[in-house]
Amino acid sequence: MFQLGKTIVSEEIIENDFVCNLSACKGACCIDGDAGAPLDEEEAEILKEIYPKVKPYLRKEGIAAIESQGAYITTEDDELETPLIDGADCAYVIFDKKGTALCGIEEAYNQGDISWKKPVSCHLYPVRVQDYSEFAAVNYHRWHICDDACSLGKELQVPVYKFVKQALIRKFGEDWYSELEKVAEKFQEQNS
Structure with missing residues (x-):
């Protein structure tokens, strides 16, 4: 360290x-695991704000999850995360024609509909940042x-x-x- x-x-x-190898993993990090993408408070507010512009890019299951849980959730540990579809896929995940998981938020960004790429925790992966009071x-x-x-x-x-x-x-x-x-x-x- x-x-x-x-x-x-x-x-x-x-x-x-x-180097991400989407052709091999098919975006498994967006659909495996038991938690959504970690968010900070500012990102949670951004998700609420941009949701109407991101919604057209999402799957019906993702829309249903977001509309029932919210644009983000607060965990039992008071952490902020993206909601999940039935405890699995991130609610913002979409799939291309080859079945590769992609980010609906990033797709809206790529199409010029929003100016925010995606949660920084997703952008950083495989790097994880844990914030503490004195340092990260x-x-x-x-x-x-x-x-x-x-x-x-x-x-x-x-x-x-x-x-x-x-x-x-x-x-x-x-x-x-x-x-x-x-x-x-x-x-x-x-x-x-």
């Missing part, structure tokens, strides 16, 4: 390689459904932190990312 500003960062985001922990999350992404990342030699560059900049800013790159360079020099 190393510190960058008010973050504690795991070396694993430098040591490990990762930045960690690499391993999930067996991403084994193909790890293999592709290794083949293409793309470290996790480079794969999620835009998301890290979105979350922490350009200066923070520049500092991360310096740490990564030193780390790679020491380990080559």
Whole structure:
């Protein structure tokens, strides 16, 4: 672990390689698991605001889940998340013609209907950020459904932190990312 500003960062985001391989996993991270995408308060409000523009892109099951649960939910632990369809798929998930799970929010963004890409937790994956009162922990999350992404990342030699560059900049800013790159360079020099 190393510190960058008010973050504690795991070396694993430098040591490990990762490139999403949607043709292999079919977007399983959006449909597997038992929780929705983590949200912060600002993102929850954004979801409420943009829902009317995102709704046309969603499946009827997703619309039903959102209209019964809300644009976001609050868990028993007081955490904010996207709602799920029957405890499985994210309510915002859509599928392409090949059966690959995609994000309805991101599709509305790609079509120019909204200016917000998607929850930062989704954009950051496989990096997970846990906020604490004094700092944020930045960690690499391993999930067996991403084994193909790890293999592709290794083949293409793309470290996790480079794969999620835009998301890290979105979350922490350009200066923070520049500092991360310096740490990564030193780390790679020491380990080559």
